[in-house]
Amino acid sequence: MTHSPRSWLPWYLLLALIWGNSFVFIKIGLGSLTPAGVVFSRLFLGMITMLVISAVMRSPLPPRRYWGRLFIAAFLMTAGGWFLFAVSEQYISSALAGIMNGATPLMALLVILIAFPEEKPTRQRIIGLLIGFVGVLVVVGIWQGLGATTWLGIGACVLAVTLYGISYPYVRRHLASGSGALGPMTFATGLMIMGTLQIAPVVAVTGYAHAPITMPVVLAMLTLGCVGSGIAYILNYIIIHRSDATTASTVTYVITLVAVVSGAVVLGEHITWNQPVGGALVVFGAATAQGLIRPPRFARG
DSSP, rough: OOOHHHHHHHHHHHHHHHHHHHHHHHHHHHTTTTTTHHHHHHHHHHHHHHHHHHHHOOOOOOOOOHHHHHHHHHHHIIHHHHHHHHHTTSSHHHHHHHHHHHHHHHHHHHHHHHTTTTTTTOOOHHHHHHHHHHHHHHHTTTTTTTOOHHHHHHHHHHHHHHHHHHHHHHHHHHTTTSTTTTOOHHHHHHHHHHHHHHHHHHHHHHHSSSSSOHHHHHHHHHIIIIIIIIIIHHHHHHHOOEEEEHHHHHHHHHHHHHHHHHHHHHSOOOOHHHHHHHHHHHHHHHHHHHSSSOOOOOOOO
């Protein structure tokens, strides 16, 4: 049963604020840490946070038969995707990375249409995907011509969003459906554990830090790991429980706005006109494809 918006809206806005600022925290972390170092810090601190919360709430660890599936899900949703976003922010602004993240619902829908034959590519979904694709082109300023490093950053974002898009149908099919579906706490804890194990060898090869670790970097990693990768999952569950899954998924749109504002305010990043305009098109396209906004119907003559 859906509760009053007063019961979930404050948590919704807090979650958007946490995840929207994650791109700023990544940028700050890169001042001292390697991309792998940022992701390892995020995952390790998130793992510790989830294990403590699970112990307090007496939430069990995933059964042994799920660990192989969780390994794949963790690569798609955490270690792989987060690493690519960290790499991207070496070359582009945190705001641009946040805007590109707004294309996640579009990529998820595209993958779902391919992976699930029963999901029909309706007129509305096609319109939404096309609008979103145009929005991405506007965001990157395709008409301006971009340098090699900028393209490298955008390419890493696109790969990250692709992994996110694949993760949704994968989790839906193998971890979140049927009588054996994992609970949200168990699922999130398993992701943090497997993601930490995956990124550890990368840190061993590429190194953890490239400069002295400052206090802003420590605070950014604590916030990104304990809050953004731990407590945020609890907030997300509260929102789903008190509203519905569709409402909870729209937090991605607010995250885009927060990422743009925080990048400009906290880091002083320069925002060009095409980035918020393109971001708005991406959000509008995703909302249209998901059925949250319906395109007008024109009468036939």
